[in-house]
Amino acid sequence: MQLTGNTIFITGGGSGIGRGLAEAFHxxxxxxxxxxxxxxxLEAVTAANPGMASIVVDIADPASIAAAAAQLIRDFPALNVLINNAGIMPFDNVAGPVNDAEAESVVTTNLLGPIRVTSxxxxxxxxxxxxxxxxxxxxLAFTPLAPSAVYSATKAAIHSYALSQRFMLRDTSVGVxxxxxxxxxxDLVEASGGMPLAxxxxxxxxxxxxxxxxxxxGDAKVLRDNPGPNEHGLVNGFNAQMVAAFSGAA
Known part of the structure; x- marks a missing residue:
């Protein structure tokens, strides 16, 4: 994509990766x-970046999305980039009963949210x-983290959705x-040791x-290259390592 001359809407822009991308583009x-x-x-981010704008949106609420879209189209008619970034990552244990309300919240936020905003x-x-x-x-769309199974599944679904939408938009001015x-x-996960945000x-x-x-x-390449006929070994080894790391940090 072209990195300049854009009008960009970023969901989940108040912290973490969303804020980092927003400030880089700004x-x-x-x-x-x-x-x-x-x-x-949002106000803290815009105060630190004069000229940046914000809209309060709950991407788990279709009415909130519809209202935000109408406002964006009205106030920012040159809008040409959408970055679907908002998401939540609770841990779970699918070796036992799944908390239905929590699972629904993750699917609604991480999968239906981006679908609805884009639509x-x-x-x-x-x-x-x-x-x-x-x-x-x-x-984790390609190598799931077993203690966050529903989150990993929503990210795999988003990857699949992006593949389909990219194909369907192939003859338009929109890239995916x-x-x-x-x-x-x-702050997505209360643990440290990941790649520095900067x-x-x-x-x-x-x-x-x-x-x-x-x-x-960074390290995402190893996990991205994993799917295939022999993927199970890496999935099991990766999860054994991560469970040990999280247990040590607890």
Whole structure:
């Protein structure tokens, strides 16, 4: 994608990867609008980045999405980039009964949320001379983290959805890119030791500037390359290592 001259809407822009991407694009002179559920977090980001705008949106609520889309189209008619970044990552244990309410919340936020946001803006994006839809999936879309099984499954679904949408938009002005982060040191999970956020953002921006369909930075490449007839060994080994690491950090 072209990194300048854009009007960009980023969900989940109040912290972590979303904020990092928002600030990187803002520094390049793009018009950036961030969203999230917490008004105070959004205000802190926009105060630190004069000229950046924000909209409070709950992507688990279809009515909130519809209202935000109408506001964006009205107030930012040049909108041409959508970055679906918002997500939640609770841990679970699918060796026993699954908490239905929690599982529904993860699916609604991580899968239906991006689908609904994109659907609400797709016709507007198609009317732009050039436009890009970006999905923030995860390296766990390809090598699931067993203690976060529902989250991993939603990210695998987002990868699949991006593949289909990219094909369906092949004859339009809209491109589709997917960011598959490794473990990045953010507040998504209360643990440290991931890739420094600044390093991840720098590597991601470098790859976004190309026509790459998938943005794979750092250790994510090993997990991205895993699926295939022999994937089970790496999945089991990866999860044994991660369970041991999380147990040691507890």
């Amino acid at each position: 520094k390049l002179g793009n018009t950036v609008i961030i969203s999230g559920r917490r008004a105070a977090a 609400a803006l797709i016709e507007h994006l198609k009317a732009q001379p050039r436009a890009t839809i970006v999905y923030n999936s995860s390296a 890119q997917e960011i598959a982060p490794p473990w990045v040191d953010t 390093d991840f953002i720098a590597g991601t921006m470098e790859q976004l500037a190309t026509d790459a369909e998938e943005i794979v930075v």
